[in-house]
Each structure stands twice: as structure tokens, then as C-alpha cells.
Amino acid sequence: MRELRVFVAEKRGRRHEHLRLFSIFIVIISLVSGCGHAKTTFEEADGLFDQGNYRASLNKYEQILGKYPTEGDRVLFEMGIVYSHPKNDNKDYQKALECFQKLIKDYPGSEYRQNSEMMIFSINNVAIKDRTISAQQTQIEALRLEIEGKEEEIVGQQKMIDGLEQKVFSYAIRNGSADRILIEKKARRLILISKGEVLKTYKIALGGNPNGPKEMQGDNKTPEGTYVIDSRNRASNYYRSLRISYPNERDKMRANELGVSPGGDIMIHGIKNGFSWVGDAHTEVDWTKGCIAVTDEEIEEIDKLVPDGTLVEIRP
Numbered sequence: 001m002r003e004l005r006v007f008v009a010e011k012r013g014r015r016h017e018h019l020r021l022f023s024i025f026i027v028i029i030s031l032v033s034g035c036g037h038a039k040t041t042f043e044e045a046d047g048l049f050d051q052g053n054y055r056a057s058l059n060k061y062e063q064i065l066g067k068y069p070t071e072g073d074r075v076l077f078e079m080g081i082v083y084s085h086p087k088n089d090n091k092d093y094q095k096a097l098e099c100f101q102k103l104i105k106d107y108p109g110s111e112y113r114q115n116s117e118m119m120i121f122s123i124n125n126v127a128i129k130d131r132t133i134s135a136q137q138t139q140i141e142a143l144r145l146e147i148e149g150k151e152e153e154i155v156g157q158q159k160m161i162d163g164l165e166q167k168v169f170s171y172a173i174r175n176g177s178a179d180r181i182l183i184e185k186k187a188r189r190l191i192l193i194s195k196g197e198v199l200k201t202y203k204i205a206l207g208g209n210p211n212g213p214k215e216m217q218g219d220n221k222t223p224e225g226t227y228v229i230d231s232r233n234r235a236s237n238y239y240r241s242l243r244i245s246y247p248n249e250r251d252k253m254r255a256n257e258l259g260v261s262p263g264g265d266i267m268i269h270g271i272k273n274g275f276s277w278v279g280d281a282h283t284e285v286d287w288t289k290g291c292i293a294v295t296d297e298e299i300e301e302i303d304k305l306v307p308d309g310t311l312v313e314i315r316p
Contacts (some may be wrong), residue, residue: 014132041068045078054088073110080116084123093123102203178305181221181229181268183292183314185222187209188283190268192305198306203283204299207290212288212316214246216255217263222290225250227312229268232303239270239296244312267291270299 040136045060051220079100100116180193192199206222213224255262
């Protein structure tokens with residue numbers, strides 16, 4: 001949508017620039033037409049034009065044409081200018097062309113002939129560009145409506161998907177089972193899975209030093225490997241927590257080779273008590289000491305769906 005709005009703005013800008021140049025041209029022609037030949041009988045019509053009363057100005061020029069037929073070429077020229085003036089909200093390019101064309105035909109020797117020919121050329125160009133711009137704007141509007149229609153369709157489909165996901169999730173809660181937890185560290189994502197189907201996905205925060213597997217106590221790393229949920233604490237300092245069976249045998253062997261303690265107490269838990277108001281914003285940084293953190297509402301859901309013994313796979 002943003003690209004479409006920029007395109008429309010550019011088109012309007014070009015049109016305004018063209019009309020500005022056309023307006024300047026008309027003003028110059030108008031000034032030239034009045035040099036040394038103005039009669040007092042034109043003053044009222046000119047005054048009405050200057051005031052922006054274009055309809056009254058045209059009426060006055062028509063009266064002058066009937067009273068002073070020898071001034072017909074000037075009257076036709078002035079009327080053509082009024083009909084085509086950019087500030088005239090009721091401008092009529094066709095009538096302007098008729099005025100200039102009649103002047104050229106009926107007054108071949110007129111001093112206004114050359115300027116009338118220039119005006120005919122300019123009006124034709126403006127009309128062509130107006131038609132082109134109008135066609136482009138019509139096309140743009142059609143595209144905009146099509147895009148809006150697609151957006152509404154996408155929103156509708158997303159609502160349908162969300163509704164289906166909620167039904168699946170509600171069913172899972174009623175039946176109380178997820179048989180696997182997949183944690184993807186790089187994506188900062190925890191996925192609950194039941195019989196190969198995704199039940200729900202959560203955004204997570206990890207340990208403050210998240211890259212690579214946990215090696216020893218105090219390294220603030222989140223483990224990588226395969227574990228199970230081996231216990232839970234519903235009176236945790238971090239609202240609720242599910243304990244992961246870290247360290248496994250592989251973790252113990254690595255720590256033993258390094259001559260360090262592997263550490264323990266790796267949990268999936270909520271936000272620290274007293275800070276639940278932080279909500280989703282907690283995932284903006286990795287803030288735990290190696291655990292996997294979700295919001296308090298999310299750990300409630302996970303606690304209901306995940307029994308002890310559930311498989312936990314933690315990937316890099």
C-alpha cells in the first residue's frame with residue numbers, strides 16, 4: 001500500500017506542476033493581449049475576471065461582442081482565456097478551443113492569431129495529459145480497491161485460522177496432553193506438540209549467554225539436547241516452573257572432561273514474581289540464568305498441557 005500511495009502522490013505532483021506552467025502561460029498571454037489596445041468597455045469584464053467571477057466575465061464579453069463587433073477577435077481571445085483558466089472551477093477546454101479556432105478562421109489577420117494558435121496547442125496537450133492522468137488514477141483506484149479486497153480476505157482467513165487453532169488448543173486443554181516440547185534457541189521459540197501436530201507456539205527468552213550448549217554452572221547458557229519434564233513448582237519465584245532433566249549423561253561427561261560442575265535447575269518458567277506486568281516485552285532481551293522464560297499466562301497454559309515425563313528437545 002505504501003508504494004501505491006507514493007505513486008499516486010508523484011502523479012498528482014506532476015499534474016500540479018504542469019497546470020502551474022499552463023497557468024503562467026495564460027497569465028503571460030493575457031498581459032500581452034491587453035498592451036496598448038484596452039478600451040474602457042473591457043474594464044468591467046476584466047475586473048470581473050480579476051475577481052474570479054468567471055461566469056459574469058464571460059457574460060460581459062458576450063455583451064461587448066454584440067455591441068462592438070470590430071473587437072470580435074479580442075473578445076474571442078479573452079473568452080478563450082477565461083474558459084481555459086486553471087482557477088476556473090467550471091473550465092471548459094472545448095469551448096475555449098472553439099473561441100480560439102473561430103478567431104483564427106474569422107480574423108486571419110488578427111494580432112491575436114499567433115497567441116490563439118499557441119493556446120490551442122497548449123490546451124490540446126493539457127487535455128491529453130488530463131485524460132492520461134485520469135485513466136491512470138482510475139487504474140490506481142481499481143488496484144487500491146483490489147488490494148483492500150485482498151487484505152480483507154487475508155484478515156478473514158487469518159481469523160478462520162486463529163479460530164481453528166483455538167479450537168485445537170481448547171481440545172488439547174480438555175484432554176490435557178502434549179507429548180513433546182520443541183525449543184528452538186535461535187528462533188526464540190517454544191512449540192507444544194501432540195501426536196505430531198503443533199498445538200501452540202510461544203515466544204521465549206533464554207539465558208543471558210545463549211549461544212552454544214550449557215557447559216558448566218554459572219555460564220548463563222541454555223542447554224541443548226534431549227530431556228524430559230521431571231518435576232514442577234507451582235510456588236516458584238518465577239510464578240510457575242517446569243523442571244527440565246538437565247544435566248543428561250552427555251552433559252555430565254562434557255563437564256567432567258572440563259573439570260567443572262554442569263550445574264542444574266534449568267526450568268521453563270514465567271516472569272519473576274512482582275514483574276508480571278512486563279508481559280510480552282520480557283522477550284526483548286535474554287535475561288534468565290539459562291532457563292526458558294515465557295509470560296505468566298503462557299506458563300499457566302503450558303503447565304496444564306504438559307505432564308511430567310514429557311519429552312523436551314532443545315535445538316541450537
